[in-house]
Amino acid sequence: MTSFKIAIIGAGSVGFTKKLFTDILCVPEFAEIEVALTDISEQNLAMIKTILDRIVEANGLPTKVTATTDRRKAIEGARYIISCVRVGGLEAYAEDIRIPLKYGVDQCVGDTICAGGILYGQRNIPVILDFCKDIREVAEPGAKFLNYANPMAMNTWAAIEYGKVDTVGLCHGVQHGAEQIAEVLGVKDSELDYICSGINHQTWFVDLRVNGRRIGKDELIAGFEAHPVFSQQEKLRIDVLKRFGVYSTESNGHLSEYLPWYRKRPEETARWIDMSDWIHGETGGYLRHSTETRNWFETEFPRFLDSAGKPIDPARRSNEHASHILEALETGRVYRGHFNVKNTGVITNLPADAIIESPGFVDRFGINMVSGITLPEACAATCLSSINVQRMSVHAAISGDIDLLKLAVLHDPLVGAICTPEEVWQMVDEMVVAEARWLPQYAHAVDDAKARLAKGTVKTRDWAGAARRAVRSIDELRAEKLAG
Numbered sequence: 001m002t003s004f005k006i007a008i009i010g011a012g013s014v015g016f017t018k019k020l021f022t023d024i025l026c027v028p029e030f031a032e033i034e035v036a037l038t039d040i041s042e043q044n045l046a047m048i049k050t051i052l053d054r055i056v057e058a059n060g061l062p063t064k065v066t067a068t069t070d071r072r073k074a075i076e077g078a079r080y081i082i083s084c085v086r087v088g089g090l091e092a093y094a095e096d097i098r099i100p101l102k103y104g105v106d107q108c109v110g111d112t113i114c115a116g117g118i119l120y121g122q123r124n125i126p127v128i129l130d131f132c133k134d135i136r137e138v139a140e141p142g143a144k145f146l147n148y149a150n151p152m153a154m155n156t157w158a159a160i161e162y163g164k165v166d167t168v169g170l171c172h173g174v175q176h177g178a179e180q181i182a183e184v185l186g187v188k189d190s191e192l193d194y195i196c197s198g199i200n201h202q203t204w205f206v207d208l209r210v211n212g213r214r215i216g217k218d219e220l221i222a223g224f225e226a227h228p229v230f231s232q233q234e235k236l237r238i239d240v241l242k243r244f245g246v247y248s249t250e251s252n253g254h255l256s257e258y259l260p261w262y263r264k265r266p267e268e269t270a271r272w273i274d275m276s277d278w279i280h281g282e283t284g285g286y287l288r289h290s291t292e293t294r295n296w297f298e299t300e301f302p303r304f305l306d307s308a309g310k311p312i313d314p315a316r317r318s319n320e321h322a323s324h325i326l327e328a329l330e331t332g333r334v335y336r337g338h339f340n341v342k343n344t345g346v347i348t349n350l351p352a353d354a355i356i357e358s359p360g361f362v363d364r365f366g367i368n369m370v371s372g373i374t375l376p377e378a379c380a381a382t383c384l385s386s387i388n389v390q391r392m393s394v395h396a397a398i399s400g401d402i403d404l405l406k407l408a409v410l411h412d413p414l415v416g417a418i419c420t421p422e423e424v425w426q427m428v429d430e431m432v433v434a435e436a437r438w439l440p441q442y443a444h445a446v447d448d449a450k451a452r453l454a455k456g457t458v459k460t461r462d463w464a465g466a467a468r469r470a471v472r473s474i475d476e477l478r479a480e481k482l483a484g
Contacts, residue, residue, distance in 0.1 A: 010085030011037035012044025023323035038074035108253030125397035132163025169340025184223030260417035283465030328362035400441030
């Protein structure tokens with residue numbers, strides 16, 4: 001047995017926190033740890049603590065669970081700090097989607113780059129730096145910061161470069177993409193080996209092998225085009241596969257908003273997306289999904305609590321990286337995964353300061369990245385476009401320089417395919433004014449932005465987007481679950 005403390009910031013993300021907690025307790029040596037939950041929402045904090053207490057009780061474990069709105073108290077003495085925060089919640093997120101639509105920018109998710117992702121980063125980065133200050137001052141010496149929060153690259157970049165904390169960014173896009181590939185090839189997940197490298201949400205399967213046999217582009221394309229579901233849901237990803245020669249980790253909807261080619265003409269959007277689920281390209285799809293999930297959880301809390309009373313099954317441990325990293329660091333059992341870290345030569349044709357996502361191995365010595373990977377030129381070019389936006393966005397968030405923020409948005413691939421510079425300048429002013437309460441670094445710029453908006457000449461429109469669905473009520477969700 002080993003005893004240490006884990007702090008989870010943003011623990012009010014109830015479903016995700018429950019998954020992380022259950023995964024961690026699948027490691028037998030971790031039974032006596034302390035998990036400190038912290039969130040700004042007392043209601044969500046109370047709900048998740050009740051659920052986790054039920055898990056501990058049902059499994060007869062000595063695990064200690066604490067909950068507090070005092071973040072510094074939760075971090076105090078922690079060896080690992082996990083962040084899954086969304087600064088501004090769904091209220092700010094709705095503005096990330098709504099305002100760009102007025103200027104023709106139609107996003108599916110808006111949490112990585114594009115106009116919404118950039119503003120999301122501006123809200124998150126000051127708070128991330130506050131986390132880092134607490135970690136440096138009160139956490140266990142040498143504590144590791146595991147960031148799950150988007151925009152992944154920007155948050156991790158800020159934590160490493162400005163927060164000066166040992167940080168790794170974690171995402172599950174690689175695992176999900178690999179599961180798809182195994183399915184279209186008709187093999188077990190365990191039979192598929194791969195090297196996947198790039199930047200978060202633009203990571204590329206540059207080497208695929210089934211039982212040691214290399215899988216070529218043509219075989220992969222044939223598999224996806226023959227698949228009865230993926231051939232419809234992943235039309236854009238398949239098109240990129242055909243042109244680039246490699247498959248992207250990211251969902252159809254996500255990838256569509258990172259590239260300048262597929263969402264710039266509303267009349268063509270339907271050609272590339274699929275409306276069977278939000279993740280395949282629906283306008284504001286993740287905002288709708290998140291809103292419905294929140295409403296559903298609050299209504300169905302008793303059912304969630306009841307499910308927490310079941311025994312933990314290690315065979316059902318998820319493929320989220322966090323528990324596997326902790327297990328490797330604490331026990332020495334080696335874990336291979338894909339991690340977001342500063343480049344420094346890991347990928348030869350991306351900048352050294354960029355946050356890349358690439359393979360690595362974890363043991364007691366830490367996270368050891370596989371270096372010397374060279375991306376196909378088209379993949380590198382696409383990543384570079386986003387990296388340049390990310391770099392400017394991080395520096396703008398740190399400095400509070402609204403002109404640099406506008407330049408970051410101007411250089412975003414999708415925004416640049418749609419908007420003129422004048423439109424970008426007005427759009428950013430409007431977003432900064434609307435989200436001012438979450439943007440302390442721009443407080444000095446808000447009045448001038450308001451004045452410019454009052455004199456603004458750019459015409460906007462009240463537009464729901466090319467592929468919008470309404471948020472479903474609890475009764476509608478319940479009826480759909482019963483029917484399906």
